[in-house]
Amino acid sequence: MASKKAAPQTGAAKARKKPGEPGKAELIGYYRDMLLIRRFEEKAGQLYGMGLIAGFCHLYIGQEAVVVGVQSVLDPDDQVITGYRDHGHMLATGMTARGVMAELTGRIDGYSRGKGGSMHMFSREKNFFGGHGIVGAQVPIGTGLAFSNRYKGSDAVCIAYFGDGASNQGQVYEAFNMASLWKLPVVYVIENNQYAMGTSIARSSAETELFKRGISFEISGEEVDGMDVLAVRKAAAKAVERARDGEGPYILEMKTYRYRGHSMSDPAKYRTREEVQDMREHHDPIEMLKKKLIEAGHATEDSLKAIEKEIRDVVNDSAEFAQQSPEPDAGELWTDVLVESGA
Numbered sequence: 001m002a003s004k005k006a007a008p009q010t011g012a013a014k015a016r017k018k019p020g021e022p023g024k025a026e027l028i029g030y031y032r033d034m035l036l037i038r039r040f041e042e043k044a045g046q047l048y049g050m051g052l053i054a055g056f057c058h059l060y061i062g063q064e065a066v067v068v069g070v071q072s073v074l075d076p077d078d079q080v081i082t083g084y085r086d087h088g089h090m091l092a093t094g095m096t097a098r099g100v101m102a103e104l105t106g107r108i109d110g111y112s113r114g115k116g117g118s119m120h121m122f123s124r125e126k127n128f129f130g131g132h133g134i135v136g137a138q139v140p141i142g143t144g145l146a147f148s149n150r151y152k153g154s155d156a157v158c159i160a161y162f163g164d165g166a167s168n169q170g171q172v173y174e175a176f177n178m179a180s181l182w183k184l185p186v187v188y189v190i191e192n193n194q195y196a197m198g199t200s201i202a203r204s205s206a207e208t209e210l211f212k213r214g215i216s217f218e219i220s221g222e223e224v225d226g227m228d229v230l231a232v233r234k235a236a237a238k239a240v241e242r243a244r245d246g247e248g249p250y251i252l253e254m255k256t257y258r259y260r261g262h263s264m265s266d267p268a269k270y271r272t273r274e275e276v277q278d279m280r281e282h283h284d285p286i287e288m289l290k291k292k293l294i295e296a297g298h299a300t301e302d303s304l305k306a307i308e309k310e311i312r313d314v315v316n317d318s319a320e321f322a323q324q325s326p327e328p329d330a331g332e333l334w335t336d337v338l339v340e341s342g343a
Contacts, residue, residue, distance in 0.1 A: 016075060016155070016244065018237075018241065019072070019073045019233075019237050022072070022230070022233065024296075024298045026072070027289070027292070027293060027296075027298055028293065028298065028299060028307070029072075030068050030069070030072065030229050030233075030289060031286065031289050031290065031293060031299075031304070031307065032307055032310075032311065033064075033068045033071075033091070033092060034064035034065060034068050034229065034285060034286050034289065035286055035307065035308065035311050036091055036097070036311050036314065036315070037060060037064045037067075037068070037087070037088040037091050037092065038061060038064055038286060039311050039312060039315045040087065040091060040097055040100070040101070040315050040318070041059045041060050041061045041087060041088070042061065042315075043101075043315045043316070043318070043319055044057065044059065044087065044101070044104055045057075045059055045260070045264065047101075047104070047105065047319060047322075048264050049264075052105050052322075052323065053104050053105055053118070054106065054117070055117050055118060055119075056084065056117075056118055056119060056133075056263055056264075056265075057104070057118045057263060057264045058084050058085040058086075058118065058119075058262065058263045058264075059085070059087070059258070059260045059264070060085055060086075060087055060088035060089075060258070061258065061259045061260050062193070062256065062257050062258045062259040062260075062279070062284075062285075063085075063088065063191060063193060063226065063256045063257070063258055064088060064229075064285055064286065065226060065227055065228060065229035065232055065256070065285035065289075066161075066189065066191055066226045066232055066254045066256055067088050067089050067092040067161070068092055068229055068232075069229040069230070069231070069232025069233040069236055070159060070187075070189060070232060070233075070236040070252075071092040071093060072229075072233050072236075073233060073236050073237040073240050074157070074159065074240065075156070076127070077127060077154070077156045078127065078156050078157045078158070078159065078240070079127045079128075079129055079142070079145045079149075079156065079157075079158040079159070080093055080126075080127060080128050080129065080158075080159050080161070081128075081129040081130060081132070081138045081141055081142040081145065081158065081159070081160050081161070082130070082131060082132070082138055082160075082161035082162070083131065083132055083133075083135065083136075083137075083138055083161065083162055083163060083166060084118070084119040084131055084132065084133050085163070085191075085258075086118075086119065086121075086130075086131030087100060087104070087118070089128065089131075089161065090111075090121065090123070090128060090131075093123065093126040093127070093128045094126050095111060095123050095126055095128060096318075097314050097315060097317070097318035098317070098318045098321045098322070099111045099123075100121070100318070101318040101319055101321065101322040102114070102318075102321060102322040102325045103116055103117065103118075103121045104117065104118055104322070105322040105323065105325075106327060106328075107322055107325035107326065107327060107328070108325055108326050108327065108328045108329075108332070109321070109322075109325040110322075110325075111123055113328055113332055113335070113336070114327060114328040114332070115328065115332065115333075115336075116131075118131070119131045119132070119133040120132070120133060129141065129142070129145060135165060135166050135169055136162060136166040136169030136171050136172050137171070138160060138161070138162060139160050139162055139166070139169075139171060139172045139175045139188070140171050140172075140174065140175040141160075142158045142159070142160030142175075142186060142188075143158075143160065143175040143178060143179050143184060143186055145158040145186075146158040146179065146184035146185050146186035146243075146249075147178075147182065147184055149184075149185050150182065150183075150184055150185060155185070155244050156185070156244075157185045157186065157187060157240050157243045157244050158185065158186045158187070159186075159187050159189055159240075160186055160187070160188050160189065161189045161191055162188070162189075162190060162191070163190065163191050163192070163193065163196060164190065164191070164192040164193065164194070164195075164196050164201050164205070164210060165196025165197055165204070167190055167192075167205070167210050167213060168204065168205060172213075173213075173217070176188075176213075176214055176217040176219055176249070177217050179217075179219070179248065179249040180214070180217040180218050180219050180248060180249060183246060183247065183248035183249075184248065184249055185243040185244060185246070185248075185249075186243060186249045187236070187239045187240055187243055187249065187250050187251075187252060188214075188219075188221075188249060188250070188251045188252070189236075189252050189254060190210045190211070190213075190251065190252065190253045190254065191226065191254050191256055192210055192226070192253055192254060192255055192256060193256050193257055193258045194257060195258075195262070195270065195271065196262075197262045197266075198261075198262055198266060198268070198270050199270070200270070209223065209253070210251075210253040211223045211251050211252070211253035213251065214249070214251045219248070219249050219250065219251055220250055220251070221250060221251030221252065221253060222235060222251075222252065222253070223253045223255060224252055224253065224254050224255065225255060226254030226255050226256030227255070227256060227257065227279075227283045227284070227285045227288070228285065228288060229285055229289055230289075230292075232254065235252055236252065239252055257279045257283070259276055259279070259280065290304060
């Protein structure tokens with residue numbers, strides 16, 4: 001029988017500085033990062049409407065606090081893997097707006113050389129192991145990354161994001177079982193945006209408190225206000241620390257909300273305008289942090305407007321860059337799909 005005792009650390013592990021309370025610079029950084037994701041996604045929506053982005057495109061507008069809060073407590077060698085609503089995760093890990101937008105538009109300067117599109121781009125440099133189009137597929141892959149960390153004696157942690165819809169997939173529970181059995185360093189972040197593809201969680205899930213989904217596997221979890229970047233950061237710091245210390249997996253259910261439809265082809269008629277407007281007016285993650293920054297004296301309306309301009313310039317530049325980047329040559333169809341051993 002496999003032991004649940006944590007693996008001993010080797011020379012691959014190193015001393016880590018635990019994240020403290022965020023100061024002025026960090027808070028302004030969270031604001032900038034969330035605003036970049038918001039404006040980038042708005043621009044992506046515009047380019048999709050112009051026919052410059054093809055195929056599926058799932059926007060992250062409204063959910064920015066989740067990935068920015070989690071990313072703020074990670075180290076560079078920690079891994080991130082997610083599903084197909086992934087542009088925000090890419091930007092939060094430090095992937096460039098130019099590279100992401102070029103991939104969205106199918107250009108050679110994109111992160112997957114124009115062959116992955118919205119749902120399938122990667123950055124080994126940033127330890128971002130993809131967007132994945134198959135619902136829930138990233139969960140066992142992320143669990144495998146955590147297994148690799150333990151096998152190698154590293155104290156790196158893998159963050160595996162998935163949504164409320166994916167939480168009902170069978171492979172998720174197979175992964176939970178193995179992660180708990182071997183006490184793997186993985187944090188499962190459930191981005192519960194309430195509707196999955198378009199069905200309310202109350203209609204599709206017998207247990208709607210998704211943080212409880214690990215109970216039968218002895219995986220603890222908690223519910224977090226996913227619209228508050230500071231609440232996300234606090235919960236993520238605890239979960240990552242316990243995983244890094246060998247205590248095994250943890251589930252964070254982020255109660256969040258997407259303002260747009262499931263994808264660009266979804267008119268989102270399954271909810272009322274009033275519901276969406278209420279979330280925008282009273283729970284918007286960017287506006288809430290903006291208010292805190294001003295009240296604490298960390299920023300003024302003018303200084304935040306300057307950040308807004310800076311972000312718009314970055315996003316506009318990424319769109320121009322993407323449109324100027326050439327499409328991949330037909331020969332690229334056969335590259336990066338097979339590795340021959342040469343034996």
